[in-house]
Amino acid sequence: MRLSQKFTTPPGRDRKNWTEPPFWQLDHLRRTWETSSNGRERIENDFPGYVQHAYKTNGVIFSCILVRQLVFAEARFAWREISDGGRPGDLFGSPELGLLAKPWPTGTTGELLARMESDVSLAGNFYATTVDKAGRVGRAATGPGRRIVRMSPDRVTIVIGSESGDPDALDAQVIGFDYQPRDGEPVALLADEVSHYSPIPDPQARWRGMSWLSPVLEEIAADKAATLHKRRFFENGAVPSLVVTFDKDVQPERFERFRAAMDARHRGALNAYKTLFLGGGADAKTIGTDFQQLDLKGVQGHGETRIAAAAGVPPVIVGLSEGLAAATYSNYAQARRRFADGTIRPLWRMAAASLQTLILPPSELASLWYDDRDIPFLREDRRDVAEIQARQASTIRQLVDAGYEASTVVASVAAEDFSLLRHTGLFSVQLQRPNTTQPQGAPFEQEDL
Structure with a gap:
């Protein structure tokens, strides 16, 4: 079936539950939305079951998720502009970031990130959209009181459509999300009205995420x-x-x-x-x-380590028994760095990209990024950054003293590409006198030294 028929409101569904942009030009997508029987993806696991029987009743699971939450919730958001050379620039703010700083009347950025981590760990997916005081949702929510609202992952369906009518075709894409409240009619949102954060992809689905708990259920x-x-x-x-x-x-x-x-x-x-x-x-x-x-301690300790590995958290960071040995605990700094670089920073990057759907960038080249400069857990990383900057400053000084243009020196060091260097034609005073040029190949005289 091709997508050419105009959308008509199905029985039992009120049009006011649909969020429509001022100019609606996607009737064919709506038609697919309503008629497709298999072009949908929902979370695979039992979300309430994971919450009740794993998170709330298992200390190891709770501890792993808590450690991820506490560090993940420490970040702030800022804009980062990409230069013409493809290199990221400095972080800067804008009024649009206020929605993330205060996502709802009593909420903070940390609470938003904590809920994102909780949903991703237990359901593999986090969904959110925006609403305002007038009850408008999605892109239509532009009035006073605009805020972010979390959508329970077990009540969201990813809607897939394609021009060929086959949701498994190569041209298939996500066209929206269907949210089913506990009581009331479903609410349909377009793809660009929902922040969908799913850092671990499910191999059996095209757009759905997977909980890290699934592989370690045994x-x-x-x-x-x-x-x-x-x-x-x-x-x-x-x-x-x-x-x-x-x-x-x-x-x-x-x-x-x-x-x-x-x-x-x-x-x-x-x-x-x-x-x-x-x-x-x-x-x-x-x-x-x-x-x-x-040997119950050893048997249970091995299982705890496997659970922590699935969570991407070193056992010593969680405080598990196998991570508290003297030899292991002495490597806490390496474990902290592995957790930060191998787990948390990739999650921050993907979370920032997904949340950018809800706010308007100040320019076409700006993208949402995370700011981790004031996080105590990463304080030792700041020392490493300072050491790197000190070495870069020394390199810049040497290249400038060698006669290279200062602007090209900074650019080449930042890009780690010395082909960007341009020489002024002048050399250090240790090689020749100022305002003089020594002929090429001419021997130095005693009075020139």
């Missing part, structure tokens, strides 16, 4: 099982399991009375280590293994 289950094992161990006496045997002639009633009495006196952590008295032909034997024999 590790999470094993960690919860180990925690339950410890709990049961203490609940049942804090000792290995016992088997009590009786003579074959013991009556069932007597057996039940003995079992009830033994559970009452010896079951539970508060009854641990009490002396066990047996009579009437009863015989107790120890079975199973204790924590030392099972």
